[in-house]
Structure formats: C-alpha cells, structure tokens
Amino acid sequence: MHLGDCSLDRDVVVLSVDLPPESRARMYEIGLYTGAVVHVTHRGPSGGRVIAVGGARLALDASTAGRVEVEEL
Amino acid sequence: MTTCHDTAGDAALALAEAAADPAGTVLLVGNPNVGKSTLFNRLTGARQKVMNAPGTTVELRVGAWVGPLVDLPGTYSLVSRSPDEQVVTDTLAAQPHAVAVILLDATALSRSLYLLAQVGADRPVVAAVSLLDVARDRGSAVDTDRLAALLGVPVVPLDPRTGDPDGALARAIPDARPVAGAPRTTPTGAAHDEVALADVERLFEWVHGIVGELGTPAPVRRTRTDAVDDVLLNPWFGAPVFLAAMWLLFQLTTTAAAPLMGFVDAGVTAVADAARGVLPDGWVEGLAVDGVLVGVGTVLTFLPLLAVVYLALALLEDSGYLARAGFLADRWMRTLGLDGRAMLPLVIGFGCNVPAVAATQTLPSAKQRLLTGLLVPWTTCAARLPVYVLLAGAFFPEQAGTAIFVMYLLSLGLVVAGGLVARRTAFRTLSREPLLLVLPAYQRPRLRPILSSVWVRVRSFALKAGSIIVVTLTVMWVLMAVPVDEDAEGSVEGSLYGATAAAVAPTLAPAGLDDWHVTAALVSGFVAKEVVVGSLGQSYAVGDDAAALDEGIRATLDESSGGAGAAAALALMVFVLGYTPCLATVSEQWRRFGARWTVVGMAVQLAVAWVLAVVVFQAGAVLTRLL
Numbered sequence: 001m002h003l004g005d006c007s008l009d010r011d012v013v014v015l016s017v018d019l020p021p022e023s024r025a026r027m028y029e030i031g032l033y034t035g036a037v038v039h040v041t042h043r044g045p046s047g048g049r050v051i052a053v054g055g056a057r058l059a060l061d062a063s064t065a066g067r068v069e070v071e072e073l
Numbered sequence: 074m075t076t077c078h079d080t081a082g083d084a085a086l087a088l089a090e091a092a093a094d095p096a097g098t099v100l101l102v103g104n105p106n107v108g109k110s111t112l113f114n115r116l117t118g119a120r121q122k123v124m125n126a127p128g129t130t131v132e133l134r135v136g137a138w139v140g141p142l143v144d145l146p147g148t149y150s151l152v153s154r155s156p157d158e159q160v161v162t163d164t165l166a167a168q169p170h171a172v173a174v175i176l177l178d179a180t181a182l183s184r185s186l187y188l189l190a191q192v193g194a195d196r197p198v199v200a201a202v203s204l205l206d207v208a209r210d211r212g213s214a215v216d217t218d219r220l221a222a223l224l225g226v227p228v229v230p231l232d233p234r235t236g237d238p239d240g241a242l243a244r245a246i247p248d249a250r251p252v253a254g255a256p257r258t259t260p261t262g263a264a265h266d267e268v269a270l271a272d273v274e275r276l277f278e279w280v281h282g283i284v285g286e287l288g289t290p291a292p293v294r295r296t297r298t299d300a301v302d303d304v305l306l307n308p309w310f311g312a313p314v315f316l317a318a319m320w321l322l323f324q325l326t327t328t329a330a331a332p333l334m335g336f337v338d339a340g341v342t343a344v345a346d347a348a349r350g351v352l353p354d355g356w357v358e359g360l361a362v363d364g365v366l367v368g369v370g371t372v373l374t375f376l377p378l379l380a381v382v383y384l385a386l387a388l389l390e391d392s393g394y395l396a397r398a399g400f401l402a403d404r405w406m407r408t409l410g411l412d413g414r415a416m417l418p419l420v421i422g423f424g425c426n427v428p429a430v431a432a433t434q435t436l437p438s439a440k441q442r443l444l445t446g447l448l449v450p451w452t453t454c455a456a457r458l459p460v461y462v463l464l465a466g467a468f469f470p471e472q473a474g475t476a477i478f479v480m481y482l483l484s485l486g487l488v489v490a491g492g493l494v495a496r497r498t499a500f501r502t503l504s505r506e507p508l509l510l511v512l513p514a515y516q517r518p519r520l521r522p523i524l525s526s527v528w529v530r531v532r533s534f535a536l537k538a539g540s541i542i543v544v545t546l547t548v549m550w551v552l553m554a555v556p557v558d559e560d561a562e563g564s565v566e567g568s569l570y571g572a573t574a575a576a577v578a579p580t581l582a583p584a585g586l587d588d589w590h591v592t593a594a595l596v597s598g599f600v601a602k603e604v605v606v607g608s609l610g611q612s613y614a615v616g617d618d619a620a621a622l623d624e625g626i627r628a629t630l631d632e633s634s635g636g637a638g639a640a641a642a643l644a645l646m647v648f649v650l651g652y653t654p655c656l657a658t659v660s661e662q663w664r665r666f667g668a669r670w671t672v673v674g675m676a677v678q679l680a681v682a683w684v685l686a687v688v689v690f691q692a693g694a695v696l697t698r699l700l
Contacts, residue, residue: 019507023507025150025269026149027509028273031183033277043306044308044400045306045312054181056184057299059512060510064509
C-alpha cells in the first residue's frame with residue numbers, strides 16, 4: 001500500500017521510498033525514513049497528502065505520496 | 074561577501090569584523106520556517122546588512138550582536154541540494170572555528186537534532202529551542218535541561234519572536250562546545266548519493282538514541298492547527314479561501330497602495346515646485362529637478378507599495394498560511410516547473426512588477442526565485458493598462474474591452490510559455506523535484522519583528538535599486554536636454570533623445586511602427602509604463618487633449634503601417650506587454666539576481682516582444698487587405 005492510498009488518521013509504518021537517492025535522502029532528513037511511524041491527517045485538493053511525523057506536519061504532492069510504500073499498524 | 078545591498082553603520086562594522094576575525098563570528102543555523110530570521114531580527118534590530126553570498130543570488134544577512142552574527146539560509150542538511158543550502162555548507166566550511174547557534178524546533182526535534190549533529194560534530198555550538206509552547210500544547214513537552222545534559226552543549230529555550238530578552242543566549246556563547254558523541258559524516262557538500270544516504274541513516278541512529286533517552290511523550294494526534302487545516306486544505310473550501318487571499322494581495326498592490334503612492338507623489342511634486350522657485354533657470358534647475366529629483370521621487374513613490382507588500386507577505390509567512398498556499402497551488406505551478414508558492418509573486422505582478430520581483434524572496438530555492446523573477450515582467454501590470462486603453466480606444470472603440478482582455482490572456486500565455494520553455498532549457502532540473510513541504514503550526518504574527526524586517530528590506534531597495542533608477546533618469550534627462558537640431562530646439566524631436574528614437578525606429582518597421590513618436594514613447598516606457606501615454610502627448614504637443622492625441626496616433630500608425638493602422642496598434646499593444654516593464658523592475662532584478670540574468674531577461678523580453686509584434690502586424694495587415 002502507498003501513502004496516497006491510506007485512510008485518514010490511521011498509523012502506518014514506512015517500508016520504502018521509491019525515489020532517486022537525493023530525493024530519498026531529503027525525505028529521510030525531514031523524517032520520512034524506513035521504519036518511521038506516520039499518519040495521514042489531510043487530503044489536499046489535487047491528490048496531495050498531509051502527514052503527521054511526530055509533532056510535525058509534512059505536505060506531499062500526489063506523485064510523491066504514491067512512491068512511499070507503507071503498512072498499517 | 075562583496076556584493077552589498079546597503080550600508081548600516083554597525084552592520085558594516087560587523088561585516089568587516091566577520092572578515093577580519095572569523096573566530097568571533099556567530100553563525101545562525103536552522104531548518105526553514107523555525108523562526109531563524111525572526112530571531113536574527115530580534116537580536117540585531119535594524120543593525121544589519123543584506124547581501125548576496127559571493128557569486129550567488131542567495132541572500133545572507135549580517136548584523137551586530139555579541140559579535141558579527143550571520144543569518145544563513147534555512148536548511149535541513151549540510152549535504153546540499155540547492156544553491157541556498159550550498160551557501161550554508163560553504164560558509165560553515167570557510168569558518169570552521171566560528172560558534173554556531175542552531176535553532177531547534179521542539180515540534181520536530183529529530184529533524185532538528187539531525188542538523189545539529191552535522192553542524193556540531195566538530196564545531197562549538199549552542200542549541201536554542203523554539204516552539205516549546207506548541208510542543209507542550211501537543212503533549213510532547215521537551216525537557217531542555219535533560220537535552221543539554223545529553224548533548225553536552227548549552228541549550229537555551231526561547232521564542233524567536235521575543236528574541237533573547239534576558240540575555241541567556243548571549244551568555245551561553247562563551248560556553249559553546251561540540252556536540253558530545255555526534256557521529257562524523259563524509260563532508261561531501263555535494264549532491265546526495267548512496268554514501269550520503271548511509272551517513273543519513275547513521276546520523277538518525279544517533280538522533281533516535283537521544284530522543285529515546287529524552288523520553289519525550291508522543292504528541293497528540295489532533296491539534297488546533299489540524300482543525301484549521303480541515304477547512305483551509307479542504308478540497309471545496311481551500312481553493313476559494315486561497316483565491317480570496319490572492320485577490321486581497323492583488324488589491325493591496327493596486328487599490329490599497331494607490332493613495333499612499335499618490336500622497337508621496339504629491340509631496341515630491343511640492344518639493345520639486347519649491348526647488349524650481351529657488352534654483353536659477355536653466356541647466357542647474359533642469360538637472361536637479363527634472364533629472365535627479367524626479368528619479369528620487371520615482372524611488373520614493375514605490376516605497377509605500379513595497380512596504381505594504383512586504384508586510385502582507387510577512388503576515389502570510391508568520392501566520393503559517395504561506396506554506397499552505399504553496400501546497401494548494403502546487404499542481405498548477407508544477408507544470409511550469411515552479412513551486413506552488415510562485416503563485417504569489419505572479420499574482421502581485423498583475424498589480425505591479427516591482428514588489429512581485431521582491432516577493433520571490435518567499436520561494437525556497439535560488440533557481441525557483443530566479444525563474445519566477447524572470448517570468449514576472451510578462452504579468453501585465455496596472456501601469457500598462459492606460460496604454461492599452463489609449464490604443465484600443467483610438468483604433469477599436471467598439472471592441473476596446475475585448476482587445477484589452479486579449480492582452481491579459483496573452484500575458485498569462487507568455488508566463489506559461491516562458492515557464493515551459495525555461496523548464497526544458499536553462500531550468501531543466503526544477504521539474505524533477507518532488508514536493509515535500511513542512512507545514513508550520515499556525516501562529517499569531519508579532520508585528521514588531523515584522524515591521525523591523527519590512528524596514529530593512531524597504532531601505533535596501535531604496536539604496537540599491539534606487540541609485541540605479543536615479544542615475545538612469547538623470548542620463549535620460551541629459552539626452553533630452555542636448556539639442557541636435559537647431560530648428561527644432563526645445564522640442565523632444567530636436568533633442569539627442571528624439572534623434573536616438575528616430576535612429577532606432579526602422580527596427581520596428583516590420584511591425585508597422587517605424588516612427589519616432591512610437592520609439593520615443595517606448596524608450597520612455599522602459600523607465601515606467603506610466604509615462605508612455607504622457608510621452609506620446611508630449612511628442613504630439615497636445616497636452617491633455619485626448620481627442621487630439623487619438624487623432625495624432627491614428628495618423629502616425631496609419632502612415633507607418635502603410636494603411637494598416639489597426640494592425641500596427643495591436644502590434645504596439647503586444648510590444649508594450651512583452652518588453653521590459655520598467656526601470657524599477659530591472660533594478661530590483663539586478664539587485665536580486667545580478668547583472669547577467671537581468672540583461673539576459675531584458676534581451677529575451679525584447680526579442681519576444683519584437684517577434685510577437687511583427688507576427689501580429691503582418692497577420693493583421695494581411696487581414697486588413699483581405700477585408
């Protein structure tokens with residue numbers, strides 16, 4: 001399952017990020033690393049997602065959200 | 074640090090000290106949107122200097138605090154991905170012994186500690202923790218004493234909006250030291266690769282250890298910010314609220330700023346009249362009043378407009394809405410290879426291009442700022458409207474509204490086409506970046522630090538862009554004052570300016586515009602589009618007589634176009650849309666992006682304006698003959 005397919009307010013764990021290394025490293029740095037527990041808080045108007053990572057909120061566009069593989073806890 | 078924007082005594086001194094004694098310099102480092110610049114403003118007040126980092130268009134600020142304080146661009150990592158982040162990496166590398174103050178975000182501690190570990194592995198650092206109140210509200214309060222014990226560095230809790238009221242941060246500087254146990258990483262400073270990725274994972278292991286020992290409870294799921302975002306990011310309500318915010322911003326650059334600009338203009342006119350009464354007639358009066366004073370007046374007139382726009386942008390940014398606006402507009406702007414936040418400068422551009430170029434400061438990367446700043450001149454500002462009204466009224470009185478509407482559509486088309494071409498050429502890398510935007514918690518903006526930052530930015534424009542405007546206008550006055558034709562002495566036509574306009578007029582013959590009245594008006598339009606109509610009136614010597622002006626320009630364009638006056642008028646409207654908007658915009662671009670990009674931008678605008686005008690005229694002339 002990808003982040004873009006998740007239901008709202010459900011805890012998921014990040015399994016992998018299918019992006020080139022430089023973008024993947026940036027996602028890690030922002031907190032979206034393998035093993036991180038996050039949950040989707042909002043859907044954006046164009047298919048993007050807002051996720052909670054700890055106390056922070058991150059917005060991802062639809063394409064990026066579709067490249068983060070997750071599993072429900 | 075050679076390219077300076079303005080001079081302010083203490084800050085200039087701080088800059089000199091930073092160069093002479095790097096060890097006494099303090100570097101301010103932090104993630105984007107944690108309040109770093111707000112803290113810098115509070116610590117240094119107006120004693121600061123805005124400049125570009127050497128060889129880049131990335132802005133750095135240096136101010137006077139306990140020593141010279143350098144505000145570095147916000148970054149998540151020292152493994153740089155953009156020119157802004159490269160400046161952080163380079164500045165830290167160039168000053169290996171300078172103390173760094175790292176601003177940690179209590180609501181995103183892991184991310185902040187990651188940067189702290191990178192910066193503080195070998196260098197003396199002090200950690201300042203912000204947003205503690207927000208973290209507490211979310212149920213995950215941070216124990217700063219425990220954090221200091223774990224990191225082995227001074228940790229100072231603070232609110233960037235109030236600065237360092239009790240001096241705790243300043244007192245901690247002498248106690249700065251490297252972070253205990255932080256793993257050392259490969260200092261690549263270049264693009265990410267698999268090695269860098271391994272470093273990232275190693276650093277996060279250390280970060281997780283610290284966070285685990287800190288024992289910070291997990292934050293609550295739902296926050297007040299989430300509740301507000303339920304509305305502002307809602308697919309049905311979010312877009313109308315966003316469009317309303319953009320409409321308000323546009324109104325600020327037109328309706329709201331107009332009285333302020335008029336007030337300043339009236340003041341300058343009064344001073345000019347008084348100066349005319351005092352100065353002796355002739356060259357001295359002309360140079361001082363019509364050259365220098367008019368230039369200074371032009372600069373002063375823009376200041377209230379810029380202040381209003383800077384204020385609005387700062388409020389949007391401080392409140393936390395700017396990041397949401399970027400998220401909402403991202404899909405539309407992404408087709409141009411731009412960040413969603415580029416929508417703001419482009420909207421402002423339809424009011425006035427000058428604050429629009431200034432508003433590119435809100436964009437996260439130097440390339441984004443540059444591309445947006447280069448596209449802004451094609452947003453048709455309010456000053457171009459009177460030219461469209463004059464020409465459309467004179468040539469297509471029945472369809473004037475339609476003709477003007479087409480100009481606005483063409484303006485949008487030029488921005489989109491320009492963005493698409495740029496994305497496939499000089500800005501190819503922009504389109505590959507995924508959107509990953511940190512949404513800060515909503516906060517009530519604090520007016521005092523905002524006003525201080527508005528003042529610094531407005532002053533910076535006045536001193537740097539203002540000097541370019543004053544010098545150019547003075548040169549133009551000299552060209553108008555030098556007679557080349559004794560028979561026509563005293564008229565525009567008989568001046569060096571008129572002769573230059575006549576000499577370049579044949580270049581516009583393919584657009585049906587080979588006439589000195591037109592080229593003289595276009596040259597004055599380079600200074601400001603507001604003066605194009607006045608310049609035409611002056612060249613026909615008709616004063617404020619609108620009917621006589623219509624008649625004059627109809628006769629001119631009918632003759633220059635060989636009978637296809639309407640086609641030539643349309644070509645002229647298109648040319649006015651496409652070429653350099655005004656001297657003030659050019660000066661602001663120069664200040665922000667440097668001479669090379671500004672000149673490239675002007676050349677492209679001129680070429681596009683010429684080609685479009687020729688195409689429009691030639692097509693129009695064929696239609697005229699057929700009909």
